[in-house]
Amino acid sequence: MTAQLVVAAALVDDLTRPTRLLAARRSAPPALAGQWEFPGGKVEPEEDPVTALRRELREELGVGIQLGQQIAGPREGRWPLSVPGLTLVLWWAVPLGEPRPLEDHDALRWLARGQLSAVPWLASNAPMVEAVRASLEP
Numbered sequence: 001m002t003a004q005l006v007v008a009a010a011l012v013d014d015l016t017r018p019t020r021l022l023a024a025r026r027s028a029p030p031a032l033a034g035q036w037e038f039p040g041g042k043v044e045p046e047e048d049p050v051t052a053l054r055r056e057l058r059e060e061l062g063v064g065i066q067l068g069q070q071i072a073g074p075r076e077g078r079w080p081l082s083v084p085g086l087t088l089v090l091w092w093a094v095p096l097g098e099p100r101p102l103e104d105h106d107a108l109r110w111l112a113r114g115q116l117s118a119v120p121w122l123a124s125n126a127p128m129v130e131a132v133r134a135s136l137e138p
């Protein structure tokens with residue numbers, strides 16, 4: 001079985017000297033509601049991953065993005081998720097405009113490096129959050 005791809009963005013204030021990360025609180029499904037994640041979603045069949053990322057962020061947050069580098073995960077650059085068959089590709093990005101929780105989220109928070117553990121992230125996100133922490137400036 002080919003792993004289905006989830007694309008997501010570590011949205012920050014600046015690609016060169018990032019100091020804050022945008023965390024988004026899921027509103028659904030019930031098993032995931034209340035937990036925090038990087039905004040994004042599943043790539044649709046035949047869709048290019050970057051196109052999917054831009055589409056998801058437009059739908060969920062109402063913003064376009066300045067796209068940065070990928071944040072490489074441990075499995076051929078991807079991040080394993082707890083759901084079997086799903087892997088995630090994560091990019092740095094800066095939102096063009098102020099993100100709003102339009103769809104799939106009921107809260108957004110900009111977190112400084114020292115605040116990254118202040119929200120309950122989805123369990124699979126711990127290593128991704130650590131990778132972001134290593135690059136955020138104090």
Ligand SMILES: Nc1nc2c([nH]c(=O)n2[C@H]2C[C@H](O)[C@@H](COP(=O)(O)OP(=O)(O)OP(=O)(O)O)O2)c(=O)[nH]1
Binds near residue numbers: 006032036040042125
């Ligand atoms: N977007 C996102 N999904 C994550 C993260 N961490 C994590 O485990 N996931 C999981 C949660 C879901 O099982 C899956 C993403 O599915 P989704 O429900 O966001 O996808 P979608 O918006 O395209 O919605 P759908 O097609 O399933 O209705 O990946 C993360 O940081 N961001």
